[in-house]
Amino acid sequence: MPVLVTGAAGFIGSHVCHRLLERGEAVVGVDDMNAYYDPALKQARLARLTGRPGFSFHELDIAREGALAAFSDAGIDGVVHLAAQAGVRHSLENPRAYVRSNLAGHLEVLEFCRFLPAGRHLVYASSSSVYGGNTKVPFSESDPVDRPVSLYAATKKADELMSHAYAHLYGIAQTGLRFFTVYGPWGRPDMAYWLFTEAMLAGRPIRVFNGGEMWRDFTYVDDVVDAVVAVLDRPPVAGEDAPARVYNVGNNRPVRLGDFIDTLEKVLGVAAVRRDEPMQPGDVERTYADLSAIQRDFGFTPKTSIEEGLRRFADWYRFEWKK
Numbered sequence: 001m002p003v004l005v006t007g008a009a010g011f012i013g014s015h016v017c018h019r020l021l022e023r024g025e026a027v028v029g030v031d032d033m034n035a036y037y038d039p040a041l042k043q044a045r046l047a048r049l050t051g052r053p054g055f056s057f058h059e060l061d062i063a064r065e066g067a068l069a070a071f072s073d074a075g076i077d078g079v080v081h082l083a084a085q086a087g088v089r090h091s092l093e094n095p096r097a098y099v100r101s102n103l104a105g106h107l108e109v110l111e112f113c114r115f116l117p118a119g120r121h122l123v124y125a126s127s128s129s130v131y132g133g134n135t136k137v138p139f140s141e142s143d144p145v146d147r148p149v150s151l152y153a154a155t156k157k158a159d160e161l162m163s164h165a166y167a168h169l170y171g172i173a174q175t176g177l178r179f180f181t182v183y184g185p186w187g188r189p190d191m192a193y194w195l196f197t198e199a200m201l202a203g204r205p206i207r208v209f210n211g212g213e214m215w216r217d218f219t220y221v222d223d224v225v226d227a228v229v230a231v232l233d234r235p236p237v238a239g240e241d242a243p244a245r246v247y248n249v250g251n252n253r254p255v256r257l258g259d260f261i262d263t264l265e266k267v268l269g270v271a272a273v274r275r276d277e278p279m280q281p282g283d284v285e286r287t288y289a290d291l292s293a294i295q296r297d298f299g300f301t302p303k304t305s306i307e308e309g310l311r312r313f314a315d316w317y318r319f320e321w322k323k
Helices: 011-022 039-049 067-071 095-114 151-170 192-202 221-232 257-268 292-298 306-321
Strands: 003-006 027-031 055-059 078-081 121-127 174-179 205-209 244-249 273-277
Touching: 003 011, 011 027, 011 039, 011 221, 027 039, 039 055, 067 095, 078 095, 078 221, 095 121, 095 151, 121 151, 121 221, 151 174, 151 244, 174 221, 192 205, 192 257, 192 306, 205 257, 221 244, 221 292, 244 292, 257 306
Parallel strands: 003 027, 003 078, 027 055, 078 121, 121 174, 174 244, 205 273
Antiparallel strands: none
């Protein structure tokens, strides 16, 4: 029975599709192919999936009311919902895109799952951004997350609340994954690692916020996919509470931004020209994932070091994407 993957032409979504296909799953991919960043990258990701046995693709906007109804009789067994409007800073410039994609889109997925005869599990993307300006580290799923510092974070927390309500009301098994700064080949060009690589190879300066004194729990995409697939296979069951849960998916080893740039210099063999800038609105100084819950329940442990992950990205960028 097929798995529906929303955001199938996106960064994490395309990697998840590949993994599901590799283990023999049929995958129905959907994506609206929007122009938040160059659609050519999404087309290139999709081209690697097109023609693979078991894969079908449909271009549609999941936030349009009833758009997913076309798949109601497709025998969908599970849903991996990764379509969203990403980016903290962009939410300052185009807030309505976040309400439409992240709230209306999530609602349409929930409504689709509500009437899905064979559906057993909805796995959806949340974000480490929900922790806002928390200063207690590492961030644990039990920490309060009611003080977001960006609209993007607010929409992701709202998604978690909506999911819990639908799990309680309709018994839809759901798991939200709070991703921590995912990076790797076929990534997003609005992310720091891509912007730095592009600028450094072109000899342009890079913007270094807060003097490089920012820490991120960079998580390699293959490790993230390991978590998604492991969680998909084991839906929560209703007990005293609704069949809904939330887990951190991170690396559990935060890296200082200045050290991150040092590592990127090493793997690229190029010195960075650093231009110091102040913290940006909506940014946080540190992210750090407590993985004890997902390790306990699924045995998940990230395997990829920052140097190895950046080397793989740099090689892909130079020898595949820019060749």
